[in-house]
Amino acid sequence: MIRSDIVEALAEQFSQLTNKDSESAVKTILDAMSDALVRGHRIEIRGFGSFSINRRPPRMGRNPRTGESVAIAEKRVPHFKPGKALREAVDGQDDLDVADARSDAAMR
Template sequence: MTRSDLVTLLAERFPQITQKDTEFAVKTILDAMSDALAHGHRIEIRGFGSFSVNRRPPRMGRNPRTGEQVPIPEKLVPHFKPGKALREAVEAQGKAETR
């Protein structure tokens, strides 16, 4: 699902809210989440999951063309850990599809 799919779905589900207001709300929520992660905060949405920032230590990589070693610097990367309810819902859906 893309951001525009989410906006369309919410606008259809809540007809009292205009498409423009729905777009603004989705953008505001995602921007707030991005800002929180950029400042090193953790986001937890009960029943859905949590977002945090993980540190990837520096390491040595390889240039695939030349095979020479290349230093890769430390990185901070976003990480999502699904909550129990989300994991169970995905598992139930997967089992239903395989039947």
Template sequence: MTRSDLVTRLAERFGQLTQRDAEFAVKTILDTMSEALAKGHRIEIRGFGSFSINRRPPRMGRNPRSGEQVLIPEKLVPHFKPGKALREGVDKVDTVTHAEASADHSDQPQKD
């Protein structure tokens, strides 16, 4: 799902929102989340998951072209940890999909 798909689904689900209002809402939410993470804050959305910043320490790497060692500086990277409800929901959908696929193939005769 892309950002524009999300805007379209939001506008369809809430008839009182225009496409433009839905786009503004999605942009505002994502911008606010980005700003909070940039400031080092943690974001927790119950039932969905949490966003935080992880620190990657500096390390020695290797230039693939020349083979010489290069110092890779420290980085701060965003990290998402799914919540229990999201993990279980995804696992449930995956289990149902696999069960349906197995049932579809069990009706077919076995080839020798």
């Protein structure tokens, strides 16, 4: 599923919203989530999961072409941890649903 699929699903579910309104709503939500993560806040959506920032400490790497050691700086990376309801829903899917999803994706 991509961003435009979310916009379409939102517009279909709420007939009073136009595609432009749906796009604006999705953009606003994603921008707010991005801003919160940039500020170092944690985002929790009950039943779905939580987004947080993980710290990757500095380390020594190696240039694969020359074999030379390279210092890699510390990084902050976004991390998603699915909630219990989402984990159970995904785990509860049988193989037929997965096959249906693959065939739907292939048709696009």
